[in-house]
Amino acid sequence: MGAMSVRTQSPEPSESPESAGSVHRAGFACFVGRPNAGKSTLTNALVGQKVAITSNRPQTTRHTVRGIVHRPEAQLILVDTPGLHKPRTLLGERLNDVVRTTWAEVDVIGFCLPADQKIGPGDRFIAKELAGIKKTPRVAIVTKTDLVDPKALAEQLIAIDQLGKELGIEWAEIVPVSAVGDKQVNLLADLLIPLLPPGPALYPEGDLTDEPEQVMVAELIREAALEGVRDELPHSIAVVVEEMLPREDRPADKPLLDIHANLYIERSSQKGIIIGPKGKRLKDVGIKSRKHIEALLGTPVFLDLHVKVAKDWQRDPKQLRRLGF
Numbered sequence: 001m002g003a004m005s006v007r008t009q010s011p012e013p014s015e016s017p018e019s020a021g022s023v024h025r026a027g028f029a030c031f032v033g034r035p036n037a038g039k040s041t042l043t044n045a046l047v048g049q050k051v052a053i054t055s056n057r058p059q060t061t062r063h064t065v066r067g068i069v070h071r072p073e074a075q076l077i078l079v080d081t082p083g084l085h086k087p088r089t090l091l092g093e094r095l096n097d098v099v100r101t102t103w104a105e106v107d108v109i110g111f112c113l114p115a116d117q118k119i120g121p122g123d124r125f126i127a128k129e130l131a132g133i134k135k136t137p138r139v140a141i142v143t144k145t146d147l148v149d150p151k152a153l154a155e156q157l158i159a160i161d162q163l164g165k166e167l168g169i170e171w172a173e174i175v176p177v178s179a180v181g182d183k184q185v186n187l188l189a190d191l192l193i194p195l196l197p198p199g200p201a202l203y204p205e206g207d208l209t210d211e212p213e214q215v216m217v218a219e220l221i222r223e224a225a226l227e228g229v230r231d232e233l234p235h236s237i238a239v240v241v242e243e244m245l246p247r248e249d250r251p252a253d254k255p256l257l258d259i260h261a262n263l264y265i266e267r268s269s270q271k272g273i274i275i276g277p278k279g280k281r282l283k284d285v286g287i288k289s290r291k292h293i294e295a296l297l298g299t300p301v302f303l304d305l306h307v308k309v310a311k312d313w314q315r316d317p318k319q320l321r322r323l324g325f
Contacts, residue, residue: 022073027196030079030102031141032130033112034122038143038179042112043067043078045179046189068203074193075201079106091314103133108172108195110139110188115156115176116147119163127167137172137195140164141188146178214241217293221261221305224289225274228281232273238264238313247302257301259293264310274307282307 031039047067069076079102103109111130113123130138140160145153157174164171173191177184218239225237240262247256263285265274275282282305290303 023198024073024075024200025193025196026075026077026199026202027107028077028079028105029108029110029192029196030106031110031112032099032103032126033114033143034120034126037112037114039112041179042110042141042143042177042185042188045185046076046078069189070201071189071193074196075203076189076192076196077202089314090317100129103129103136106136107197108137108139108192109133110141110192112141112143113156113160114144114147115142115153116144119156119159124163127163127169131167131169138169139192139195140171140174142174142176144178144180145176145184146180213297214244216296217241217244217259218261220292220296221263221285221289221303224285224292225263227288228284229273233265233270236266236270236314237274238310240264255299257297257299258304259301260304261306263305263307264313265307266310266312266314268309271307271309 031042033039044067046069067078069078109130111126113119142153142156142160148156153176157176160171160174163169172195175184175188175191177188179185218241221241222237222239225239226233242260242262244257244259247258250256263274265271273281274285276284286303286305290301293303294301
């Protein structure tokens with residue numbers, strides 16, 4: 001197995017305060033991995049709040065959502081890139097460009113590989129891309145370790161070590177984590193922080209994400225809209241929040257935020273799927289996303305949703321721009 005280093009506990013005390021000095025570090029990390037490798041779940045576990053949308057459908061994180069981990073000695077800003085994949089549409093190519101630009105700009109890259117799936121062509125495709133990035137430290141993160149036994153985990157760790165050797169990638173660390181069981185999540189932060197450059201905090205203490213609230217609200221609505229219809233409409237839903245306005249004439253202790261949003265689909269035949277019999281699905285989407293939005297914004301919300309058709313928006317550069325891609 002050679003000199004493979006797998007971390008399963010925090011760095012020894014001798015490594016910490018003295019050697020690191022009392023230098024404050026701040027910088028950006030991004031998690032990469034094929035769709036469903038556990039990137040968004042990991043971001044949420046590290047930040048401790050739901051910021052990136054999680055879903056068991058590829059390509060659902062469309063925006064660079066940043067979660068921010070605040071520590072007394074450091075600030076770790078997580079950039080959540082969309083999954084890198086072989087592009088089939090214009091949208092796919094745009095997503096891949098976003099991924100590569102992000103990789104070039106961050107301080108550390110975490111490559112997520114699920115413990116319960118053998119390394120496949122999708123992982124190799126990403127690993128080959130990673131091999132071309134020389135300056136940025138790369139950490140291999142084995143996610144979903146709660147789904148396998150120790151033997152399978154050990155085999156996966158060896159396979160990742162081999163993959164690195166084969167492609168000439170030197171992993172800065174190999175770390176097994178389970179975001180669901182909260183295992184090793186703090187350890188992961190402990191290992192990422194020393195790889196960041198020294199510098200003052202880049203965001204105020206209370207911030208968890210710097211995404212404009214409207215974008216996050218749109219993501220929450222989109223996640224709720226995809227929930228029951230993933231098979232029929234994998235990702236042909238875009239959400240645009242048209243406006244968010246505090247309701248006038250409300251007493252200060254009982255504010256209400258009016259949110260008007262449009263759900264765009266590609267074909268009118270999909271309208272019925274989203275709206276559901278007697279409008280029931282759309283109503284459920286409203287109820288579910290409103291809960292999450294109220295939790296995010298900390299204020300009662302009135303949500304007004306409309307379904308509109310934007311023909312073949314995934315292939316049309318003009319529509320893509322209008323829908324924020």
